[in-house]
Amino acid sequence: MGAYILRRLLLIVPTIVGIMAINFVIIQFAPGGPVERVIAQLQGTDVSATARISGGGSDFAGSGAESSGGDAAVGSKYRGAQGLDPEFIKDLERQFGFDKPPLERFATMLWDYARFDFGESYFRDIAVIDLILEKMPVSISLGLWMTLISYSISIPLGIRKAVQDGSRFDVWTSAVIVVGYAIPGFLFAVLLIVLFAGGSFLDWFPLRGLTSENWDQLSWPARIVDYFWHLALPLTAMVLSAFATVTLLTKNSFLDEIRKQYVQTARAKGLSEREVLYGHVFRNAMLIVIAGFPGAFISSFFAGSLLIETIFSLDGLGLLGFEAVINRDYAVVFATLFIFSLMGLLVNLISDLTYTWIDPRIDFESREV
Numbered sequence: 540m541g542a543y544i545l546r547r548l549l550l551i552v553p554t555i556v557g558i559m560a561i562n563f564v565i566i567q568f569a570p571g572g573p574v575e576r577v578i579a580q581l582q583g584t585d586v587s588a589t590a591r592i593s594g595g596g597s598d599f600a601g602s603g604a605e606s607s608g609g610d611a612a613v614g615s616k617y618r619g620a621q622g623l624d625p626e627f628i629k630d631l632e633r634q635f636g637f638d639k640p641p642l643e644r645f646a647t648m649l650w651d652y653a654r655f656d657f658g659e660s661y662f663r664d665i666a667v668i669d670l671i672l673e674k675m676p677v678s679i680s681l682g683l684w685m686t687l688i689s690y691s692i693s694i695p696l697g698i699r700k701a702v703q704d705g706s707r708f709d710v711w712t713s714a715v716i717v718v719g720y721a722i723p724g725f726l727f728a729v730l731l732i733v734l735f736a737g738g739s740f741l742d743w744f745p746l747r748g749l750t751s752e753n754w755d756q757l758s759w760p761a762r763i764v765d766y767f768w769h770l771a772l773p774l775t776a777m778v779l780s781a782f783a784t785v786t787l788l789t790k791n792s793f794l795d796e797i798r799k800q801y802v803q804t805a806r807a808k809g810l811s812e813r814e815v816l817y818g819h820v821f822r823n824a825m826l827i828v829i830a831g832f833p834g835a836f837i838s839s840f841f842a843g844s845l846l847i848e849t850i851f852s853l854d855g856l857g858l859l860g861f862e863a864v865i866n867r868d869y870a871v872v873f874a875t876l877f878i879f880s881l882m883g884l885l886v887n888l889i890s891d892l893t894y895t896w897i898d899p900r901i902d903f904e905s906r907e908v
Contacts, residue, residue: 555880562876574628578631657877661868661870661871663868675856676749681777681848685781689782693789697785698790700790701794728772750762750769773853792824792828796823
């Protein structure tokens, strides 16, 4: 097992490099960029939803305005650069690192990321790693609790549905699950706000943030209550689709195993249904459920929580990544991509190790990687 773990860890390096290289090439051909965004702001044409230029960007704003009376940037490769001093454009390129060839920029980025040096945000006067750590509590809270709640409810429910397949309980729970799965999480979030957050009916839950403004003044028990009070609606909206998926996956997996010959043999030996279910069926049926865990866990940190974070004004990694793409803040874009990719690969390795814990018959050591 040690050799297998070592091989998987070593494979992370070329995988990360490949992911970063593909996205780096895509970015090179994507329209717009940080230089164009600064130029657009100077020309008053920036329509970004989150125009928040600060730090270095704001320093150049004044410089650009003063230089606009100089020689025009004739033949500039940047759209809207007419009337701006060419030296100002070159200063912008140096600030964002675009004065170097793409291959050199990519190599420098990989070397910095290997040392977990993500630099500073293009348009915020803060280090990228500090910005990510600032947003991390929200995403960890949403992702961790959503995964725990959905799996702790879905697995027992899926097992019971498999055991009572075709019963009234199975039918009506399936109907509820299908309806729940058909409702998009963001739409359900809006419905929860209307019903329980002061929309049109009750005003029981807050609409903004992870904690209240008087958090520091609360006792520890009150802080715990306040924390879950703020998470109640976002988690309910996020768990909906994940709950349906894991439940049906668990049920179908258990049904496949229950119908196999070894289960009939175990029953013929006089074992109770509980012994058959949890002593023989469980470890085989749970393998496919565990296989879906890494994707569910990682997606809950980013893609799955983006709309929920926006609707409930939760400033997490999902919203951070979305704003970084819109604002062409490539330093944040590539840093979040690197971190999520690394997390995904490590969680996949942990998932494989969990396979062997549930079913010791699985031997990854003897397989070729």
